[in-house]
Amino acid sequence: MNADQAVVLYGSVARGDDDEASDIDILVVSSNGLPVDDHAFSSLAQGRPINISCYTWSEFEAMSASGSLFIQHLLYEAKPIAYVGNGEKVYLRILNDVTEYRHVERDLASFRLGIEDCRHGISVGSPGEFELAVVGGIARHASVLGCYLKGETTFGRTSIARACRLLGLEGVSEELALAHRFRLFEQRQCLRPKSMDRGEVMSVINACDKFICALEGFWNAK
Numbered sequence: 001m002n003a004d005q006a007v008v009l010y011g012s013v014a015r016g017d018d019d020e021a022s023d024i025d026i027l028v029v030s031s032n033g034l035p036v037d038d039h040a041f042s043s044l045a046q047g048r049p050i051n052i053s054c055y056t057w058s059e060f061e062a063m064s065a066s067g068s069l070f071i072q073h074l075l076y077e078a079k080p081i082a083y084v085g086n087g088e089k090v091y092l093r094i095l096n097d098v099t100e101y102r103h104v105e106r107d108l109a110s111f112r113l114g115i116e117d118c119r120h121g122i123s124v125g126s127p128g129e130f131e132l133a134v135v136g137g138i139a140r141h142a143s144v145l146g147c148y149l150k151g152e153t154t155f156g157r158t159s160i161a162r163a164c165r166l167l168g169l170e171g172v173s174e175e176l177a178l179a180h181r182f183r184l185f186e187q188r189q190c191l192r193p194k195s196m197d198r199g200e201v202m203s204v205i206n207a208c209d210k211f212i213c214a215l216e217g218f219w220n221a222k
Helices: 038-045 057-065 069-077 087-096 104-123 128-149 159-166 170-186 198-221
Strands: 005-010 024-030 050-056 079-084
Touching: 005 069, 005 087, 024 038, 024 057, 024 087, 038 050, 050 057, 057 069, 057 087, 069 087, 069 128, 079 087, 104 128, 104 198, 128 159, 128 170, 128 198, 159 170, 159 198, 170 198
Parallel strands: 024 050
Antiparallel strands: 005 024, 005 079
């Protein structure tokens, strides 16, 4: 067993807004960062899928130094499961030393590239379901960033609706939420959404493009 270890619950279950599509998100920080057997958490999961993220203390500290939004997430919402050795002291120190997020421009460039890849994919016959799942992932991550930049940090699925409201783009919220349903389906967390034709898929891609443009505009004006 690791001398110093922290095991915490995060995500929808920690927030208390979980539903039938939710899995159990667990973070394990230790000296070696080795994978943990999810059977150790079977009683907590109660039959739900378990997602375990494992990091070393040095990796975790580097994330905090970069202002990682994942660390911000933990700071706002995570709940402890167990600590070993000095795990609680080290974990809380790193958590509370988190800086302002430093990779906004990198993320925006990544979102932009992803949207263009999806648009190209549809143009050459890629399955719409696959591209929608990609757009759904972009929309979710971009909305979390948007909420953070707007000072209303939100990490749940409501981040899409909230970010659209904050950016004055309520009109694209429904399409982005639909794309995220395809993302959840890809991860086997919900039933298959209704199929969409090529024109409908392109409309969702364009909606996400519009959202990213607004986010870029807000950031560049800061």
